[in-house]
Amino acid sequence: NAGVTQTPKFRILKIGQSMTLQCTQDMNHNYMYWYRQDPGMGLKLIYYSVGAGITDKGEVPNGYNVSRSTTEDFPLRLELAAPSQTSVYFCASSWGPGQEEAQYFGPGTRLLVL
Amino acid sequence: DQQVKQNSPSLSVQEGRISILNCDYTNSMFDYFLWYKKYPAEGPTFLISISSIKDKNEDGRFTVFLNKSAKHLSLHIVPSQPGDSAVYFCAAMTNAGKSTFGDGTTLTVKP
Numbered sequence: 314n315a316g317v318t319q320t321p322k323f324r325i326l327k328i329g330q331s332m333t334l335q336c337t338q339d340m341n342h343n344y345m346y347w348y349r350q351d352p353g354m355g356l357k358l359i360y361y362s363v364g365a366g367i368t369d370k371g372e373v374p375n376g377y378n379v380s381r382s383t384t385e386d387f388p389l390r391l392e393l394a395a396p397s398q399t400s401v402y403f404c405a406s407s408w409g410p411g412q413e414e415a416q417y418f419g420p421g422t423r424l425l426v427l
Numbered sequence: 428d429q430q431v432k433q434n435s436p437s438l439s440v441q442e443g444r445i446s447i448l449n450c451d452y453t454n455s456m457f458d459y460f461l462w463y464k465k466y467p468a469e470g471p472t473f474l475i476s477i478s479s480i481k482d483k484n485e486d487g488r489f490t491v492f493l494n495k496s497a498k499h500l501s502l503h504i505v506p507s508q509p510g511d512s513a514v515y516f517c518a519a520m521t522n523a524g525k526s527t528f529g530d531g532t533t534l535t536v537k538p
Binding site: 361 | 431433458459461463468469470471472473494505516520521522523524525526527528529530531
């Protein structure tokens with residue numbers, strides 16, 4: 314049982330490049346989340362999904378896209394990387410409110426945009 | 428407008444004493460409140476949660492108190508141990524599953 318896995322662990326992007334951050338969970342959780350954490354700050358919700366085929370915006374969705382074609386996978390796409398997207402990105406999953414609210418987090422992806 | 432606030436960036440306590448971490452929120456629509464602990468270079472790990480219909484939840488050394496009228500919750504750690512030193516995040520969740528985190532409080536427990 315690997316929990317939540319994220320790839321890559323670290324990436325350097327040039328301005329304008331695109332990339333996909335991968336997230337996979339093996340707990341059969343319905344809910345999945347993407348957050349970003351800037352230095353000294355809390356986690357900001359980018360997008361979340363309540364099940365396959367359903368996604369919704371969080372606090373800071375601009376510049377990002379997501380899809381949820383399977384229960385297990387929730388990739389995050391950056392189309393035109395900007396220095397403001399330099400951050401640590403965390404993926405999380407949970408059963409959801411009313412069942413088990415606790416979110417299980419992956420180890421994070423550190424992204425540097427230069 | 429920050430909906431979940433942790434006004435103390437840091438807290439230092441002596442081993443064996445009580446640690447009290449505080450959190451305020453502004454949105455009455457939150458249904459669940461959670462505390463997470465985070466070590467450097469790792470993802471947050473869940474500690475304890477409380478439903479908005481309760482005012483207290485205990486799990487071992489950790490107790491969360493919720494005061495809905497004041498829109499305030501607190502996490503009590505008794506007794507504090509050096510291994511508790513980490514960043515603690517307060518989070519609030521709606522019934523739709525949307526989560527909002529505070530900026531965190533760095534707890535240092537001195538031996």
